[in-house]
Amino acid sequence: MSSSESDSNSKPKGGWYPETRALHEGWHPDAPGEPLAAPWQPSTVFRHPEQGLSDASWSYTRLDNPNRSQLERTLASLEGGSQALVFSSGMAAVQAAFHILDPGDHVLLPDDLYHGVRILIRDQYERWGLTCDFVDTTRPDAVADAATPRTRMLWLETPSNPMLRITDIRALTALASERGWISVVDNTWTTPVIQRPLELGADMAHYSTTKYMGGHSDVLGGALVLRSGEDMAPVHERLRSLQRQAGAVPSPFDCWLLLRSIKTLHVRIRSQCASAIAIAEKLAAHPGVEMVHYPGLPAHPGHEVASRQMDLPGAMISFQVKGDDATALRVAASTRLVLPATSLGGVESTWEHRKTSEYEGTSTPGNLIRLSVGLEHPDDIWKDIEQALAAAVPETDGDHR
Numbered sequence: 001m002s003s004s005e006s007d008s009n010s011k012p013k014g015g016w017y018p019e020t021r022a023l024h025e026g027w028h029p030d031a032p033g034e035p036l037a038a039p040w041q042p043s044t045v046f047r048h049p050e051q052g053l054s055d056a057s058w059s060y061t062r063l064d065n066p067n068r069s070q071l072e073r074t075l076a077s078l079e080g081g082s083q084a085l086v087f088s089s090g091m092a093a094v095q096a097a098f099h100i101l102d103p104g105d106h107v108l109l110p111d112d113l114y115h116g117v118r119i120l121i122r123d124q125y126e127r128w129g130l131t132c133d134f135v136d137t138t139r140p141d142a143v144a145d146a147a148t149p150r151t152r153m154l155w156l157e158t159p160s161n162p163m164l165r166i167t168d169i170r171a172l173t174a175l176a177s178e179r180g181w182i183s184v185v186d187n188t189w190t191t192p193v194i195q196r197p198l199e200l201g202a203d204m205a206h207y208s209t210t211k212y213m214g215g216h217s218d219v220l221g222g223a224l225v226l227r228s229g230e231d232m233a234p235v236h237e238r239l240r241s242l243q244r245q246a247g248a249v250p251s252p253f254d255c256w257l258l259l260r261s262i263k264t265l266h267v268r269i270r271s272q273c274a275s276a277i278a279i280a281e282k283l284a285a286h287p288g289v290e291m292v293h294y295p296g297l298p299a300h301p302g303h304e305v306a307s308r309q310m311d312l313p314g315a316m317i318s319f320q321v322k323g324d325d326a327t328a329l330r331v332a333a334s335t336r337l338v339l340p341a342t343s344l345g346g347v348e349s350t351w352e353h354r355k356t357s358e359y360e361g362t363s364t365p366g367n368l369i370r371l372s373v374g375l376e377h378p379d380d381i382w383k384d385i386e387q388a389l390a391a392a393v394p395e396t397d398g399d400h401r
């Protein structure tokens, strides 16, 4: 992976480096006596100006709120996008993205992706007339072959959840642009610290801000960040009206919490990635582990593409233990430090037997555990993983540190 010194994200945009923008873009006190922490604005209603309401005035929190606009400004700036829109959850943001389509439209998605998106399509959007195909997006030819005359959107997720497959964002968004499809990349697992889809040609980046952006397992949220360009103006208008009319918006306090968390996003991600690299290498050498899915390992099939489009390999690792579902379930339940829990991106390490968290009929292997590496000392995390494997996988013996 390229070093943070040489990557494009480390170049100042608008005069400030991204780390600086993460701290100062949303709120920066200029006047004497102003607080350093952004004021929380819980009011749902704002007094009208004397000349009557205008687009510039605050009026009602479903439409806009100072904390929400601070958060949107910060996210747009981190992504190098023109506009960001925040929602009450990652799934509310997915829903808004699909709502720019019309009944009868066709969407192409990865065959390995966050299972909630697949369920949303199956239970809500198929009834509504959207048609979809789930394809191997690591193969651009498979994507081109699956297109129909009604294809309007290409949805990507890379690394994918939970198999960490790597899709070439530049190649796929070029195909989308050539065919006139809107391209969206779910960038939840990497954040702009690691990967910036808009710079790689995507029209939109999607985030569950519940994960790394929030980072402390205490706030739910979602976001869409749009690339600049006049052709995106109608998409932005449509999304903004959906956000304001349907009202799946985050509370001012959730926006305030997210803005606070984003101040430490760069240091958290870099530290979590450094630990993840060390842990993935140890897992790959462990006799109780059958396979490790982590793009930072040279043996990963997407390593070369990942090295081009990601500045770091991320802090999510999936691995398959030697054994079956029962073995993996036993391993997942044998930790003392790593918390058996769903979700990801928090400061505390968590892991789960992924298959049981997904929908019936999922193709996720039964012996797979998905690990979200947190901020504990990496030696403590590894010691705990090692003892859990020793306790539950018969092939494991001796010291593998």
Ligand SMILES: Cc1ncc(COP(=O)(O)O)c(C=O)c1O
Pocket: 089, 090, 091, 092, 114, 116, 157, 161, 186, 188, 189, 207, 208, 209, 210, 220, 221, 222, 343
């Ligand atoms: C990649 C990805 N996208 C979207 C979501 C949905 O986000 P939320 O739970 O905030 O609605 C998740 C949640 O796990 C996710 O991992």
